[in-house]
Structure formats: C-alpha cells, structure tokens
Amino acid sequence: xxxxxxxxxxxxxxxxxxxxxxxxxxxxxxxxxxxxxxxxxxxxxxxxxxxxxxxxxxxxxxxxxxxxxxxxxxxxxxxxxxxxxxxxxxxxxxxxxxxxxxxxxxxxxxxxxxxxxxxxxxxxxxxxxxxxxxxxxxxxxxxxxxxxxxxxxxxxxxxxxxxxxxxxxxxxxxxxxxxxxxxxxxxxxxxxxxxxxxxxxxxx
Amino acid sequence: xxxxxxxxxxxxxxxxxxxxxxxxxxxxxxxxxxxxxxxxxxxxxxxxxxxxxxxxxxxxxxxxxxxxxxxxxxxxxxxxxxxxxxxxxxxxxxxxxxxxxxxxxxxxxxxxxxxxxxxxxxxxxxxxxxxxxxxxxxxxxxxxxxxxxxxxxxxxxxxxxxxxxxxxxxxxxxxxxxxxxxxxxxxxxxxxxxxxxxxxxxxx
Numbered sequence: 001x002x003x004x005x006x007x008x009x010x011x012x013x014x015x016x017x018x019x020x021x022x023x024x025x026x027x028x029x030x031x032x033x034x035x036x037x038x039x040x041x042x043x044x045x046x047x048x049x050x051x052x053x054x055x056x057x058x059x060x061x062x063x064x065x066x067x068x069x070x071x072x073x074x075x076x077x078x079x080x081x082x083x084x085x086x087x088x089x090x091x092x093x094x095x096x097x098x099x100x101x102x103x104x105x106x107x108x109x110x111x112x113x114x115x116x117x118x119x120x121x122x123x124x125x126x127x128x129x130x131x132x133x134x135x136x137x138x139x140x141x142x143x144x145x146x147x148x149x150x151x152x153x154x155x156x157x158x159x160x161x162x163x164x165x166x167x168x169x170x171x172x173x174x175x176x177x178x179x180x181x182x183x184x185x186x187x188x189x190x191x192x193x194x195x196x197x198x199x200x201x202x203x204x
Numbered sequence: 205x206x207x208x209x210x211x212x213x214x215x216x217x218x219x220x221x222x223x224x225x226x227x228x229x230x231x232x233x234x235x236x237x238x239x240x241x242x243x244x245x246x247x248x249x250x251x252x253x254x255x256x257x258x259x260x261x262x263x264x265x266x267x268x269x270x271x272x273x274x275x276x277x278x279x280x281x282x283x284x285x286x287x288x289x290x291x292x293x294x295x296x297x298x299x300x301x302x303x304x305x306x307x308x309x310x311x312x313x314x315x316x317x318x319x320x321x322x323x324x325x326x327x328x329x330x331x332x333x334x335x336x337x338x339x340x341x342x343x344x345x346x347x348x349x350x351x352x353x354x355x356x357x358x359x360x361x362x363x364x365x366x367x368x369x370x371x372x373x374x375x376x377x378x379x380x381x382x383x384x385x386x387x388x389x390x391x392x393x394x395x396x397x398x399x400x401x402x403x404x405x406x407x408x
Binding site for chain 1: 218232233235264271311314315317318319321322327330331334359362364365368369371372373376377379380381385386388390391394396398402
C-alpha cells in the first residue's frame with residue numbers, strides 16, 4: 001500500500017469516527033457521552049479509536065473545529081454573492097424550513113461551555129470563538145458596504161454582536177421548545193426587517 | 205412556644221437554606237452541587253436540612269419557584285406604573301449598570317434544563333415556564349395598549365416572544381463573556397429602540 005493511500009485511509013477513518021461521535025453527542029448530550037459509545041459505533045478497536053482521539057473532549061473539540069471551518073467557508077461564500085442581503089435572507093429562510101431537530105449539536109456546545117464555565121481557560125476559548133464569529137460577520141457586512149448594498153446606522157461590529165445575540169437567543173429556545181411554540185417564522189421576519197434597517201439595506 | 209412562632213421559625217429556616225443553596229449553585233453549578241454543601245453551610249443537621257428539602261432537585265426547583273413569584277410580582281408592579289414604557293426602559297437601564305456577576309443563577313437554570321433536555325417531563329416544565337413568561341409580558345403590553353401608551357405593529361404575544369429571545373440571547377452571552385466584550389450597553393440601546401417601534405410607543 002502506498003503511503004498516499006494510507007493517508008487517505010486514515011483521513012476517512014478519522015472522519016467516520018467524528019461523524020459517529022457527533023451523532024452520539026446529539027443523542028446523549030456531552031455529559032452522558034463515553035468513549036465506549038464511539039468504539040461500539042465504529043468498526044475499530046479501542047486502541048484504533050484512541051490512536052485518532054485521546055479523549056471525549058478531544059473528539060468534541062475536533063467536531064467544533066470542523067464546524068468553525070464550515071462557518072468560515074459559508075460566510076466567505078456569502079461575501080462573493082451578487083447580493084449579500086439576498087444571501088443572508090436566503091440563509092434565514094433555510095433556517096425557517098429546517099426541521100426542529102436538525103441542528104441539535106448547538107445544544108451540546110452550550111452544554112459543554114456551561115459545564116466548563118467556571119474554568120478560566122475555557123472562558124478564553126469561548127471569547128476567541130466569539131471574536132471569530134464577530135470578525136467574520138463584520139467582514140461580511142463590510143463587503144456589503146463596499147459594494148454599495150448597505151449604508152449602516154451603527155458600527156458594523158455592534159450590528160454583528162446584535163446579530164449573534166438574536167441567533168443565540170433563538171437557538172437556545174429551539175433546544176427546549178418547538179418552532180411552533182416559538183412562533184419561529186414571525187420572529188425571523190421581525191429580525192430580518194430590523195436587520196435591514198440596522199444595515200441600511202439600499203433597495204435596488 | 206405557640207404554633208405561630210414555630211411556623212415563622214420554620215419559614216425562616218427554609219429561607220436560610222434556600223439562600224445558602226442558591227449561593228452554592230451559583231458558585232459550583234448544578235452538576236457539581238451536592239446536598240452536603242448545604243448541610244455544611246447552614247446551622248442545621250443533615251436530618252434538619254432533609255426535613256425541608258428532599259433532594260438537590262427539590263432545592264433547585266424551590267429557588268426557581270421563588271424567582272417565578274418575584275418575576276410575576278415585578279411585571280404586575282410595572283403594569284401599575286404611570287408610564288409602562290418608562291418602567292421598561294428603567295428596568296433595562298438597571299440591567300446595564302448591574303455587575304457582570306450579579307445574576308449568575310441564570311447560568312444554573314440553563315445548565316439544569318440542558319442536562320435534562322432529553323427527558324420529556326422536563327420539556328413540559330420548560331414549555332410551561334415559557335408560557336408563563338409570555339402571558340405576563342403580553343398582559344403588560346396589553347395594559348399599555350389600554351392606557352393608550354402603545355399602538356403595536358405586531359400581535360402582542362409575538363412581541364413578547366421576540367422580547368424573550370433577545371433576553372435569552374444576551375443572558376447566555378453574559379455567562380461566558382463580560383459586558384465590555386459584548387458591547388452590552390449598545391445592544392440594549394438598539395433593542396430598546398426596536399422595541400419602541402414594535403410596540404408603537406406613543407410619545408407624549
């Protein structure tokens with residue numbers, strides 16, 4: 001077997017472990033998850049799994065890293081869109097039509113950070129993640145300004161913070177309640193109308 | 205000792221246990237809290253504490269019940285205020301000047317519900333709490349309409365849901381980040397200005 005094939009094979013195995021782990025995290029939550037669950041779910045020995053991931057936390061943080069990369073790519077793709085505003089609206093429309101249980105990994109993330117909230121090093125990590133999101137959104141909005149799409153009423157990083165606050169609020173609610181109880185779609189519409197005003201979306 | 209004094213004494217003891225428990229919940233979180241912590245913190249025997257509260261969960265739910273009652277009273281007091289809008293603004297101004305660590309029991313609540321999110325009976329309880337908050341806010345807004353203070357743009361219960369979404373979002377952020385990082389005051393100002401528009405606050 002050539003080394004290249006071996007590397008691909010390793011990457012595939014790693015990916016299959018991560019995918020299995022993500023499903024189990026969503027099903028059981030962070031606290032109840034044990035490494036044995038993953039070992040049972042994949043076609044690998046105990047030692048095989050541990051050669052890729054040293055702990056539950058290592059697995060969790062790798063999944064988080066993946067979702068950071070996806071987020072980063074999505075925002076950058078949006079910035080290239082002919083109309084940034086339309087692509088933002090489309091994103092929220094997808095959010096409306098997603099099923100109630102589609103993104104429950106968000107619940108696992110909040111659980112992880114809550115459990116660890118009293119540890120200073122996790123606070124630093126949380127702050128870095130927040131800054132990462134703020135920067136990406138600010139850059140996206142700034143791209144809209146440069147293209148003449150937006151004429152913002154507030155500093156862009158303030159709008160980005162406000163954007164994240166609404167998203168966090170609606171995400172946490174969907175963990176405990178279903179979209180119907182939340183009147184989810186009406187909330188999204190109100191937010192989008194407000195966001196258009198904050199960004200000063202210039203109608204064509 | 206008359207039965208009346210005994211009742212008062214019992215009530216005082218119960219209160220002192222609840223206050224000690226709340227501090228420990230905030231300091232350690234829900235998961236790490238053990239009944240022994242409370243027994244160590246109050247001037248009562250193990251049996252004494254257990255005669256009032258049967259478990260950690262019993263203690264936690266009693267604190268939650270207390271905070272529900274406080275919330276209910278606050279909203280009803282606001283409704284009697286000569287200007288409901290001014291009393292709402294004042295509430296948010298107090299929120300701005302509160303220290304970063306003032307209401308960390310909110311973190312314990314979210315932790316409790318997250319840990320229990322996969323249990324159907326807790327979902328029902330969570331939904332009841334949400335309905336309770338929506339009803340109180342809707343009644344408050346409705347009082348403002350009756351008094352001619354508000355001319356709302358959306359159904360009042362939709363505005364109430366949106367109000368709670370923003371509050372949840374900003375609360376969860378303050379668990380992990382400090383107010384400065386959040387640009388907290390600017391976010392409150394943006395929200396209040398939006399809320400005034402949603403409620404159609406009629407200027408005198």
